[in-house]
Amino acid sequence: MKVDVTTLAAANAGTVELSDAIFGLSPRPDLIQRMIRYQLAKRRAGTHFSQDRSLVNVTGKKVYRQKGTGGARHGDRSAPQYRGGGKAFGPKPRDHAIELPKKVRALALRHALSAKLKAGEVVVLDKAEAADGKTSALRAQFAKLDWNNVLIIDGAELEVGFVRAARNLPNIDVLPVQGINVYDIIRRRKLVLTKAAIAALEERFAGAESKQ
Incomplete structure (x- = not known):
């Protein structure tokens, strides 16, 4: 499926083709719930005593x-x-982590991405760059795009100026593509993927079949 690409200046930058194997699944809430439970359990310190x-x-x-x-x-x-x-x-110190097969975790991520796209909450960004690294300038650009609660996923390397400008904005998360996860996708209203992030996701899930 084709999706429009935008820039931080709210200008059109063409279209990009999204893989149905990643973004075209029929979302399964049970898989997404299992993955979120897995993540929240794993992040618990378990140091209560x-x-x-x-x-x-x-x-x-x-x-x-x-x-x-x-x-x-x-x-x-x-x-x-x-x-x-x-x-x-x-209570005594213990590990709260639960088991979840690697294939199920990968499938849950694809279902979370598909759920966001189906809900119309996926935006494809040309580049996540801020040359001046100023928060005020980036805030104005986000306001023009109506981004007030978003998760921004870039390629393997984040642009330093963009990260510096975005880190002081509330409800704005910026992650490299290797840090993409189901919990952060669901907790934010919009998911912003750069073209580099989409290319990395397609490479990661190369050969994946559309399974529900």
Whole structure:
């Protein structure tokens, strides 16, 4: 399918052909959801930790005598029911990552790209360059293009001036093509792909068949 190419000056720069194997799938929300869950689980630090009764620093002296008080029998104050005692069954450091086959992850990315194109939220940009590296100038260009919540994917190498100008703009993400991922695609309203990014994606998914 053919898609119009625009420039940062909001001028037409011709058209580009998008591969149906990457952008022409019938989107499957279940695959996209599985991939987002995989990404969010993998990014969790898993460093949560609480002290159990063997780790808290309290006296080990018995609270009061075992019998004859008319109350419950207790040992030391490290028990969970006491203030300052250890936590019962508290969290310990662990890895939250889940398994997801590599082929499923690749397929989920293609479905996310197809979902964005089907929703009319894909824009093809000629080049992502800002010679002066000024945020104010780039903000004005984005306002003219109505880009206020976008993910911009460029080629393998990002243009330094463009990154410098865009990094102070809220809700604007700029990534190289090797960093493209389902979560960032879905969380932003529009997906902006440069021609270099499209060429890299087609090379990455060369030979991919249109599978749903």
